[in-house]
Amino acid sequence: MKKMKRIVLTVTILALFITGCATENNNEIVVVSREEGSGTRGAFIELFGIEEKDSNGNKVDKTTDEATVVNSTSVVMTTVAGNKNSIGYISLGSLNDTVKAVKVDGVEPTVENIKNNTYKVFRPFIIATKENPGELTQDFISFILSSDGQKVVEENSYIAASEKGPYSSTKPSGKIVIAGSSSVTPLMEKLKEAYLKVNTNAEIEIQASDSTTGMKLAMEGTCDIGMAxxxxxxxxxxxLKPTVIAMDGLVVIVNKENPVSNLTSDQIKGIFKGEITSWNEVAK
Known part of the structure; x- marks a missing residue:
């Protein structure tokens, strides 16, 4: 009986060892993508050529069906941080030290590199309203576009989109609702915080979802400002009337344990289309 126990124990340890080796050597890429309707996904697939036209001229998203689809920037980062073989994409302004940003075509994703046009993967942050927004809505937009608001933009690693002067106002009262892109939301929270310090008569509610939902709610009049x-x-x-409030880089992120630090645009396209499936194919 003791001999049998030793045999079982030995086999169990061997199985665990083999499983551990298999896991260690498994370099299959885990693609993490945003949901359909996400402005970040829309910009990403367009910029990297993952969106293609079919025979009828219609745009088709060729993101691999094997992708893990999540519904916010924070979940993308959490997912990539938790899986050493994963890859995803987020807003530059949301990047933190839980994940690693890779260079694209040898260029580091930074505000300076976007400004000097060496890092070419960026998109606009847009707010949209109906043609004649209310007084408080217009005042908040004026604050965002003022030098005071654009300072907040730049302090949070985004790129200013306006060169207007300092904010001045009669400080109207009331409440506005802002809804849409979860990528724009972190910046909008900072702008809200700064605005409420100078206009204590206002109340602002922010609802994070995605760009398409934000535009839909703005068109319906359910919210005062939509974010995309x-x-x-x-x-x-x-x-709707669009207003660009900032420019934002898109960052391709991997797990911090991943040794890959640079990917070409073609490699990124191949990975997210499911044509490149192993890190061994891109590792240097």
Missing amino acids: SRELKESELKK
């Missing part, structure tokens, strides 16, 4: 991290569609432009 992509250009507006023709159907949205017919009903």
Whole structure:
């Protein structure tokens, strides 16, 4: 009986060893993508050529069906931080030390490199309203575009989109609701915080979702301001007035244990289309 126990124990240890080796040598890429309707996803697939036209001229998203799809920037980072073989994409302004940003075509994703046009993966942050927004809505937009608001933009690792002068106002009262892109939301929270310090008569509610939902709610009048991290569609432009409030880099991120530090645009495209499936294919 003791001999049998030793045999079972030995086999168990051997199985665990083999499993551990298999896990250690498993370099299959785990693609993490945003959900459909996300402005970040829309911008990413367009910038990297993952969106292609079919025979009828319609745009088709070729993101691999094997991708893990999540619904916010924070979940992308959490997912990538928790899986050493994963890769995803987020807003530059949301990047933190839980994940690693890779260079694209040898260029580091920084505000300075976007400004000097060496890092070419960036998109606009847009807010949208109906043609004649209310007094408080317009005042908040004026603050965002003022030098005071744009200072907040730059302090949070985004790129200013306006060169207007200092904010001045009669400080109207009331409440506004802002809804949409979860990528724009962190910046909007900072702008809200700064604005409420200079206009204590205002109340602002921010609802994070995605760009498409934000535009839909703005068109319906359910919210006063919609947020989008992509250009507006023709159907949205017919009903909404867009305003660019900042420019933001898109960052390709991997797990901090991943030795890969640079990917070409073609490699990124191949990974997210499911044509490159192992880190061994891109490792240097």
